[in-house]
Amino acid sequence: EADIxxxxxxxxxxxxxKITLECSQTMGHDKMYWxxxxxxxxxxxxxxxxxxxxxxxGDLSSExxxxxxxTEHFPLTLESARPSHTSQYxxxxxxxxxxxxxxxxxxxxxxxxxxxx
Amino acid sequence: AQSVTQLDSQVPVFEEAPxxxxxxxxxxxxxxxxxxxxxxNQGLQLxxxxxxxxxxVKGINGFEAEFNKSQTSFHLRKPSVHIxxxxxxxxxxxxxxxxxxxxxxxGGTRVLVKP
Numbered sequence: 001e002a003d004i005x006x007x008x009x010x011x012x013x014x015x016x017x018k019i020t021l022e023c024s025q026t027m028g029h030d031k032m033y034w035x036x037x038x039x040x041x042x043x044x045x046x047x048x049x050x051x052x053x054x055x056x057x058g059d060l061s062s063e064x065x066x067x068x069x070x071t072e073h074f075p076l077t078l079e080s081a082r083p084s085h086t087s088q089y090x091x092x093x094x095x096x097x098x099x100x101x102x103x104x105x106x107x108x109x110x111x112x113x114x115x116x117x
Numbered sequence: 118a119q120s121v122t123q124l125d126s127q128v129p130v131f132e133e134a135p136x137x138x139x140x141x142x143x144x145x146x147x148x149x150x151x152x153x154x155x156x157x158n159q160g161l162q163l164x165x166x167x168x169x170x171x172x173x174v175k176g177i178n179g180f181e182a183e184f185n186k187s188q189t190s191f192h193l194r195k196p197s198v199h200i201x202x203x204x205x206x207x208x209x210x211x212x213x214x215x216x217x218x219x220x221x222x223x224g225g226t227r228v229l230v231k232p
Contacts, residue, residue: 006160031218041155041205041225048219059221090160094218105151105211106220108160 003027006109021076021112023091032074037088081116088113119144119210121223129229138193138226140208148210150191155205203230
């Protein structure tokens with residue numbers, strides 16, 4: 001039973017198209033993150049949010065943008081997709097305490113594998 | 118700022134043999150430490166974490182890790198692997214204050230379990 005959902009799982013799209021990757025969580029977590037995962041496996045933080053109307057750039061520069069209008073929703077948008085954007089995008093969330101009362105790090109979605117042709 | 122180094126990019130191992138995945142970190146502040154596993158075409162799943170207390174941490178699926186502050190290491194071990202342990206493993210750290218804040222990941226170690 002997933003508590004954080006990403007759609008679509010796979011997306012093949014042409015150059016220049018606008019795309020939005022969806023991420024929603026049902027845990028009431030205040031913090032949410034987007035990571036880009038290269039084919040060589042390394043994960044890079046590209047965006048994060050510590051709450052509604054709060055968004056920050058991550059460690060890796062990205063042409064994508066994000067928004068956080070609702071606690072549970074953290075979509076990522078590419079205005080004009082390019083082949084260099086081909087990658088896997090992982091969404092995650094964390095809260096000060098999980099439902100069990102313990103901090104445990106991030107919960108990850110299953111990822112969106114994006115291919116721009 | 119924190120950095121994490123996973124010393125082995127790939128580790129081939131035979132079924133029922135032990136495995137150790139090495140992780141070293143660098144940080145100017147105290148950190149929490151984590152190991153995540155990623156199965157093919159899936160997101161990351163938490164294996165275990167060290168927040169405080171005993172330096173030997175037990176996680177899911179028979180994995181354990183030991184925090185060594187003097188060597189700034191957090192190596193992951195399993196005494197007997199199964200084919201189903203074939204996956205990618207990531208070590209991660211986050212600064213003290215609130216576990217899970219801005220995790221910094223290592224480059225990952227790919228474990229291939231052979232029959």
